[in-house]
Amino acid sequence: MRKIGLGGGCHWCTEAIFNSLKGVQKVEQGWLASNGSHSTFSEGIIVTFDPNLIELKTLIEIHLHTHSCTKKHSMREKYRSAVYIFNEEDFQDSKAILKALQTDFEEEIITQVLPFEAFKLNIEDQLNYYYKNPEKPFCETFINPKLNYILKQFSDQVDTEKLQHLKINE
Numbered sequence: 537m538r539k540i541g542l543g544g545g546c547h548w549c550t551e552a553i554f555n556s557l558k559g560v561q562k563v564e565q566g567w568l569a570s571n572g573s574h575s576t577f578s579e580g581i582i583v584t585f586d587p588n589l590i591e592l593k594t595l596i597e598i599h600l601h602t603h604s605c606t607k608k609h610s611m612r613e614k615y616r617s618a619v620y621i622f623n624e625e626d627f628q629d630s631k632a633i634l635k636a637l638q639t640d641f642e643e644e645i646i647t648q649v650l651p652f653e654a655f656k657l658n659i660e661d662q663l664n665y666y667y668k669n670p671e672k673p674f675c676e677t678f679i680n681p682k683l684n685y686i687l688k689q690f691s692d693q694v695d696t697e698k699l700q701h702l703k704i705n706e
Contacts (some may be wrong), residue, residue, distance in 0.1 A: 537585065537613070538584070538585055539582055540592065540595060540619060540621065540625070540630075541580055541581065541583075541587070541619070541621070541622075541696065542560045542581055542583060542595070542599045542619060543578050543579060543580030543581075543614050543615065543617065544580075544599065544600055544604070544605060544617040544618065546615070546663070546678065547565045547580055548565070548679065549603075549666075549679050549682055550580065550599075550664075550666070551565040551581050552666035552675075552682070552683060553602050554581060554598075556668070556686065556695055557590060557686075557690075557694060558589055558695070559587075559589030559590030560583055560584070561585060562586075563581050563584075564581060564666075565657070565658050565663055566658040567579060567655070567658075568581075568582070569653050569654045569657045570618070570620060570651055571650075571660060573655065574616065574650055575619070577654070577656060578616035578627055579615055580616070581653060581689055582620075586621060588591065592623070593629075593636075594629070594693055596619060596630060596633045597690075598686060598690055599647075600641075600645065601685070602685065602686065603615075604617070604647055605641070605645050605646065605647045606641050606642075606643035608646060611648050614677070615670075617646050617647040617648065618650050619634070619647060619650070620650050620651070620652040621651060622632050622652050643696055644682050658701060664676050667698075670701060680702060683699055684702055688703060
């Protein structure tokens with residue numbers, strides 16, 4: 537098993553996306569921090585995954601396509617666009633993956649590769665938010681479109697059993 541941290545948008549959204557993928561064993565949702573100028577906590581998740589079932593490149597690609605990875609906005613401190621890595625090999629690989637995926641986007645990707653420093657888990661009521669509350673307006677408005685996107689664009693990677701309710705509503 538390997539780990540990677542991801543941040544960029546609402547952690548409820550990010551958690552739901554990565555909880556819906558094959559090869560993802562666990563998603564921890566809360567706040568991540570790196571070091572230096574990125575030591576403040578920002579919403580994000582830690583993904584534990586089986587690299588034999590889903591590649592690091594696929595995780596990063598899905599992450600880039602499901603949040604505003606090219607937009608600099610006033611909420612970037614709360615929603616830092618980042619890949620948090622746990623070892624030097626993943627640092628180099630993640631940098632190369634971001635560079636290769638730049639061709640998917642017209643604007644420059646602002647997502648940073650940062651060393652993982654610290655994590656604060658969210659409170660229990662907020663964990664697995666989408667799967668506990670799929671009918672909530674926030675979930676229907678903001679998360680369902682992202683899940684429908686991964687169903688269409690990354691169908692081989694999606695655990696369709698978990699998202700059957702979306703297929704019915706399409």
